[in-house]
Amino acid sequence: MKNLVLCVINVLFFIHTAYSTVQIQAIDKSIHFSPKENIKLVCNVTFSQDDPTPEVRWMRGGTAVTAVDDLKERAKVRWDPHNRISVLMVERAKDEDAGNYSCVAFDKENELSRDSIIAAKPLVVRTPKNLNFVEEEKLRVTCKPNREAKIHWVFHGKEYHESRDRVILEDNEEDGKIIPNGTFVLEKAERDDRGELLCVGTDPVTGDTANYTCMVRVKDHNIKRCSLCGKCVLGSTNMHHCGHFWEYVQR
16 A cells, blocks of 8 residues: 555656646847856746746756856846746856856756756957968968857868868967967968958857958068168069169059
8 A cells, every 4th residue: 555655646746747837948048248247147937826936046067056166156046926037147257157057947856847048258259450471481370269169261262171282270379278270371372372361260059150351461472671771682673772662562
């Protein structure tokens, strides 16, 4: 008889959790934030009049925000009974606060429903705006993202996700972190290489992209420099005066 009662209780519990009307849904699936501002995450909770008000817990990366040392003092959770929403406010946001957050509805220790929100800084990538090279010199351009991103390049209408043809993609280091494909290299620049070089960054979690254009100029390798005495040092040209030199450069 005792075993029968336990069986009935377990069945009723299963029916209650399996067919619970409690549903939780993030208002925004992803949000962007800036450091030192507050991060506000909101989840809507629906449940029937027959259900008790569920407890909503917030997690980041599978760990309760109240258990994350650098987060627990700045994380404030508020329940709005009128609108039936749970709000997580992270004060004075830091770069490290980015991540995958979850709002989870519980009945005691039994999970009823959950949803996720991705919090991230807006992705920005930067290269020099303009770069000048001399023909047959090494052409080298570095792209710097403001956070983790997958980098690829667009050069003369072709996308480069890895080294091929004349293009070499190198990793570069920024603030102790390795950025794969962060540097675009041509061993010997050619006159036809001039034009726009586009760095494209992709957020590995959200898929958001950002890009920045560098205008590359490649000068004739015969042009070297104008000496301090006012004479131009040229290769195979017969021009000697700086005035003529700059007219030649600007063609």
